[in-house]
Amino acid sequence: MADVLKVAVAVGSTRAGSINQSLAGALARLARGRLDFDLLPMRALPLYDGDLEVSPPDPLWDFKARIEAADGVLFVSPEHNRSVTALMKNAIDWASRPAGRNSWLGKRAAVCGGSPGTRGADMSQMHLRQIVVALGVEMMPQPEAYLQLGEDAFTPEGGFADPTVQRRQALFVEAFDAWLRR
Template sequence: MAQYTIAVVVGSLRKDSFNKKLAGALEKLFPADFSFTHVRIDDLPLYNQDDDGNPAAQVTRIKGEITAAQGVLFVTPEYNRSIPGVLKNAIDHASRPYGQSAWNGKPAGVIGASVGPIGTAMAQQHLRNMLAYLNMPALGQPEAFIHNKEGLYDAAGNIGEASLKFLQGWVDAYVAWVKKHA
């Protein structure tokens, strides 16, 4: 059986992040031949092109984790109608120097949770624009703008019954996407 590793990039640093919780719950919906690497982005220095020739150890680490993965799952909130700065910083680091992008060709899934019913729609659109430039085939349908409300999770932190069919369908579509493009 083939083994697929997915690099999970959560765009929030908050301890009780809705998106970190969503990422963990989604992982339980994947088939057994998928495993996950949680890409740490909170310790990256601010991107500076002057450092391309001598990247920090943290930059080398994330580039290695992304390179080793067969796909990337972005789980992000929306800040001021776009992606969080920490996520943009990670994307910039792993795409540089020019011609040495770790993102190139990696099939991407984009999802996010918010207190509003479509709160991550703009962030996801901005992220998809970047992914197109980075040559990352991104799953287009189904779109998933997750409303973080009561019932989204059960008492054990799993996806609740009301959202399970939709989110399992999203995961299944992403699994097929990864297998097609990996």
């Protein structure tokens, strides 16, 4: 079997009971043995402020190091007001700084997200793609994963409750794995 690749996972919601936190966990279960997910500590970052670049906050260096050590990145983003969450944008901005130290540059990545709404966070994913491509991230073009997920979407063990969703997401994980190994 091929080596297990390390994936830095940026989840745009840190609240308890987050659908997207659960989605990241369910995908990690599907990826086990191929991809090792490292959930990034995005809550530890202060609100981006260019004045802080003179003496960046300590949590930034660990955050950036974990991205740089990863073979790829998975963005798991809910949708707030038809875009990415403030938490996600803040983390993206911090990892691209200070000038000349863009931790995203050259990383291969994929994006997915879930929402109780029928559109499944599609607009946030489109915006996220625009943001990170400008930072030098190579985004997996297909498959796209816009998931309509409710509170009953996951089993108590953390997997997908619906076998059809599980099969579709297993294909997403396989495609992501292949994208990282290209």
